[in-house]
Amino acid sequence: MTRERPKLGWGDLRGARVGVWGFGREGEANLRKLRSLGVEPVLVDDSPTAGEAGDEHVLATADGGLDALLRCEVVVKTPGISSYSPQADRLRQAGVVLAGGLGLWLQExxxxxxxxxxxxxxxxxxxxxxxxxxxxxxxxxxxxxxxxxxxxxxxxxxxxxxxxxxxxxxxxxxxxxxxxxxxxxxxxxxxxxxxxxxxxxxxxxxxxxxxxxxxxxxxxxxxxxxxxxxxxxxxxxxxxxxxxxxxxxxxxxxxxxxxxxxxxxxxxxxxxxxxxxxxxxxxxxxxxxxxx
The missing domain is CATH 3.40.1190.10 (Mur-like, catalytic domain)
Known part of the structure; x- marks a missing residue:
């Protein structure tokens, strides 16, 4: 099974509607990078933990989070979320580009x-x-x-x-x-x-x-x-x-x-x-x- 891999760099996300899916250690790095580009993303995690995200508002994927991601142009997901999951397929079918932070970096x-x-x-x-x-x-x-x-x-x-x-x-x-x-x-x-x-x-x-x-x-x-x-x-x-x-x-x-x-x-x-x-x-x- 193959899926097209987006040839995007971090700089291409300026001005875009972006979601961060998965808010662990890498998700926090993704947020810092996006904010350095002037992008304020929506934050979604499968299981948000109280206090883990500090003052950030993180939506649960199953409780409004996926709907928020569907309104994005690009979603930067954490590696632990499978590219083959039904939610990932639904996002792609809706025209949302799924990317990873490392891939975005390597392009540039x-x-x-x-x-x-x-x-x-x-x-x-x-x-x-x-x-x-x-x-x-x-x-x-x-x-x-x-x-x-x-x-x-x-x-x-x-x-x-x-x-x-x-x-x-x-x-x-x-x-x-x-x-x-x-x-x-x-x-x-x-x-x-x-x-x-x-x-x-x-x-x-x-x-x-x-x-x-x-x-x-x-x-x-x-x-x-x-x-x-x-x-x-x-x-x-x-x-x-x-x-x-x-x-x-x-x-x-x-x-x-x-x-x-x-x-x-x-x-x-x-x-x-x-x-x-x-x-x-x-x-x-x-x-x-x-x-x-």
Whole structure:
């Protein structure tokens, strides 16, 4: 099942009737971003919690909230709300554009300086390793997305040299573009009720690697599930095995246990090379960056 992905950026929402659907941590970041653009959105949550939203007035989806969203032009939903839900279908049928904050940001970002990391397991570790190595090599790096911070949140304003974005399967369905370099760490059945089935989950998860702009995916070559779905990745794929660089010691200071984490670190290095990061080919420099 495929749905058109809106090619909108945050800047396109100026002057529009906008709803924020889902008012947790990411919903609050969405609200701050919209207000920085001069947009005052309607706020809706499936289960508003008293006190959680502070002074904000949040409608319950089932108690007037969905009707309010139907009057919007664009609804920015939180990733936890399924793109395949009956309410989401009803909004689309009414001509409302459904978008996600990460997808809106990526449309406007300098994608040459962004890497998206996805995978059922290992994406947080690999994203953290990437951010740690970039910082150790002297770069300003933000690690965000599913791992925590929203890269578009005005509360976190500041320029970076690189953005390392962990992408969940939920967030992947909101992306209408990919950066040139992406990574995928593993693939196993997960989140099936949200996606509606295992193959749809695989397609949604890997779609973060194959939207317009994608050039290279650095992928776990030990995963038969990923290898069997190489056609869902970027036009070029570099496979990384846990036995690669058998004599390498630069990753020892990371102190990560397990062969799977060794592969995650090797994926991180291959990503740095693909980004053209100075020091990525220097074992001594990487060892110093890995320390701490």
């Amino acid at each position: 970002a300098d994608r040459e300086r962004v890497v998206c990391v996805t995978g059922t397991k290992g994406k947080s570790t690999t994203s953290s390793i990437l951010g740690h190595l970039l910082t150790g090599l002297g770069y300003r790096a933000m690690v965000g997305g599913n791992i925590g911070a929203a890269p578009y949140d005005p509360a976190l304003a500041g320029d970076c040299d690189y953005w390392v974005i962990e992408v969940s399967s939920y967030q992947a369905t909101d992306l209408a573009s990919s950066p040139p370099v992406t990574a995928v760490t593993s693939l196993h059945p997960d989140h099936l009720p949200w996606h509606g089935g295992v193959e749809q989950y695989y397609r949604d998860k890997l779609s973060a690697c194959s939207q317009p702009g994608a050039e290279l995916t650095v992928a776990n070559g030990d995963s038969e599930l990923i290898r069997a779905r190489a056609g869902l990745l970027a036009p070029r794929v570099e496979w990384v095995l846990e036995t690669d660089e058998a004599s390498a010691t630069w990753l020892d200071p990371l102190g990560l246990p397990g062969r799977h984490n060794r592969r995650n670190a090797l994926i991180a290095r291959r990503v740095l090379r693909a980004l053209g990061v100075e020091g990525a080919d220097d074992d001594e420099a990487l060892c110093a960056a890995a320390a701490g």
